[in-house]
Amino acid sequence: MVRPLPSPELKVREAASTVTVPGGRFVIPWPKKGQGAVMVAGGGTVGTFGAEKPVPTASVAKIMTAYVVLREHPLAKGEKGPRITIDAKTVTDGTAEDESRVEGLQEGQSFSELDMLRMLMIPSGNNIARMLARWDTKSKDETAFVRKMNDAAKALGMRNTTYTDPSGLDRGTVSTAVDQLKLADAVMKSEAFRSVVSMVGADIPGAGHIDNNNAPLLTAGLGVEGIKTGSNTPAGGTLSWAARATVDGKERLVLGTMMDQHVTGPDPNGSNSLALVLENSRKVVAAVRKGLTTATVVRKGQVVGHVDDGFGGRTPVVAAKDLTVVGLPGQRVRVTFRDGGRALARTAERGTVVGELIATPGPGSAAGKVPVVVKSALKEPSFGTRITRIG
Incomplete structure (x- = not known):
């Protein structure tokens, strides 16, 4: 009777699963209070500070309002989009005190979608946020649109975010710096x-x-x-920012968020806290742009594991390319293996892909990935090997 041959087994080395970006230890000049996070777009988080707890967003919430509007009504390059007619509620909201708004609008005026987005994002018009919400859902209020905002947040993996209004004026609209980076990474893909x-x-x-x-x-x-x-009394000062940085000759988009910045003393509608978050963020932007570097965490051809044929034979598996990440000196990068659901065959040509290595510097998207391949061909066991299985 011939016993069945054992299945080949892929084993990846775990000893080298964490690598440190060389160059000493870089310290981001975070403020003492609040929370913040920085990431390289498409490259994962490079630094965070503070407790990751939901806090009021203030007008940073309008980023999600714009994201949902552009998702539902995308604008091509150079396109201004449909005309949107101002309703009576938008005019009335424009006279409200103690909140940001666009004043002087008249019922029946119409503006392009692009100009409405400008009035939403540049002067931070709360009345424009509500108008866009009603226009998008063809509703008399903003309830249906807020539901879309929360659905979008869930789809983006923003686990600690809840929207209760499209402007951020309501203190029930809360999020975290890490969550807002996920949104910033998504919305900055829109040219409009x-x-x-x-x-x-x-x-x-x-x-x-x-x-x-x-x-x-x-x-x-x-x-x-x-x-x-964003700024108001519950939120203090909040800010999401995007900046370009050249790292080893290549331009990168760096994203950051800082929240829960509060001054001591008078702070009408969070105006002084807004100045505080702008200054604290300026220090972080300047430092991170200067400190970013690249590091190769796995080299092309580096042996990262082996295929065990069940008879004592081992075939090395190697990285097909350099795995390089953008990060800050001293940052720890975790390298993990994923087979992607591939079934390991008993025979395979040299260079056959058996999985991939993924570099993750912190919470968020992976910083990079490279294929893992067999270094030499996988072959069927010899007749002599097979005969030893007869029993």
């Missing part, structure tokens, strides 16, 4: 969105000139390209 939030100001026909609350960072010479400030 990027074109809006990078503006220091804009002239809107029928509404006049509007200025960006984020102008101090946009004009600081730090490569900042938006994205949104």
Whole structure:
């Protein structure tokens, strides 16, 4: 009777699962209080501080409002989109005190979707946020749109985020810095969105000139390209930002969020806390852009494991390419293996892919991945080997 041959087994080395980015230890100049996070777009988180607990977002919530609007009504390059007619509620909301709004609008005026997004994101019009919510859902209130916001947050993996309104004025709209990075990474893929939030100001026909609350960072010479400030009494100062940085000759998009920044003393509607979060973020942007570097955590051809044929024979598996990440000196990067559901065959050509290595510097998306291949061909056991299985 011939016993069945054992199945080959792939074993990946665990000893080298964590690698440190060389260059000493880099310290991000975080403030003493609040929370924040920084990531390289498409490359995972490079630093966080503070407890990851939900706090009021203030007008940073409008990033999600814009994200949902552009998802439902995308704008191609150079396109302004449909006309949106101002309703009576938007005019009335424009006279409200103690909240940001676009004043002087008239019922029946119409603006392009692009100009509405500008009035939403640049001067942070709460009345524009509500108007867009009603327009998108063809509703008399914002309830259905808020539901879309929460559905979008869930789809993006924003586990600690809850939206209760489209403007962020309501203190029940809460999130974390880490969650807001997930949103920033997604929304900055929209060219229309990027074109809006990078503006220091804009002239809107029928509404006049509007200025960006984020102008101090946009004009600081730090490569900042938006994205949104927020401030009120419950939230203090909040900010999500995006900046370009050149790392080893390649341009990268760096994203950051800082929340729960509060001054000591008078702070009408969070105005002084807004100045605080802008200054604290400026320090972080400047330091991170200067400190970012690349590190090769696995080299091409490096043996990362082996295939055991069950008879004592071992065939090395190697990285098919260098696995390089962007990070800060001293940052620890975890390298993991994933087979992607591939079944390991008994025979395979040299260079056959058996899985991939994934580098993850922190919470968020992976920083990079490379295929793992067999270094030499996998072959059927010889006749002599087979005969030893007869019993």
